[in-house]
Amino acid sequence: MCYDLNDAFLSLGFEVYSEDDISSEKFAFDNLNFAPDHPARASMDTFWLDGTEEKRGNERLCLRPHLTGGSVRYLLKHGAPARFVYPGRVYRNETTDARHERAFFQYEALIVDHDISFASGKVMIQTILEKVFGRKINVRMREGFFPFTEPGYEIDMECLVCGGKGCRVCNHNGWIEVMPGGVIHPNVLRAANLDPEEWTGFYINIGLDRLVMMRYGVDDVRLFHSADLRFLQQFR
Ligand SMILES: [Zn+2]
Secondary structure, three states: OOOOHHHHHHOOOOEEOOOOOEEEHHHHOHHHOOOOOOHHHOOOOOOEOOOOOOOOHHHOEEEOOOOOHHHHHHHHHHOOOEEEEEEEEEEOOOOOEOOEOOEEEEEEEEEEEOOOOHHHHHHHHHHHHHHHHOOOOOEEEEEEOOOOEEEEEEEEEEOOOOOOOOOOOOOOOOEEEEEEEEEEOHHHHHHOOOOOOOOEEEEEEEEHHHHHHHHHOOOOHHHHHOOOHHHHHHHO
């Protein structure tokens, strides 16, 4: 049996959370331990709202470039322990190709508790992918660097479009990067008013379009937004 992503997480006791597409520099970057000169803050990656570009923090508004800022908002509201997911559209000002779109869906999950480690994160990833695909999925975790994790990982799953043989979706190497993830950086917990001596967390941010490509064997992400009925009818 294949679960939808929400049902897979709900079956593990996660809450589904949503919030506004408009965020601010404070929630998109400051709270997440991005250095003041981090290139991701530059306008080439983030859509800043007209009239707020020269402001700072809470007053500098943007279309959320990722969902991670919402994690701090949730934790400020609900405290810890917590386990929740928040699906949503995110916006990047980047060139489109077979694997990238300017607006795309992501799906973030976060657990915060007293003893969350790399091992608990890996178990969460394996369990979710097994529920979504209805079978064991090969996963590999490579070292990855994100300001809001310590340590961070790039998490790959076997490419199901080609069965690991290599195709244009997986850059002909048989693996596809489906999510970054990692142990939450202490500064992010502090931004959420949580004591990092007491609380630890693990987060994953699933590239939802890629997961759907894997589940249905779709080889070009642009087809999702093409309104081509011949393409869309296969999901009815
Ligand atoms: Zn492939």
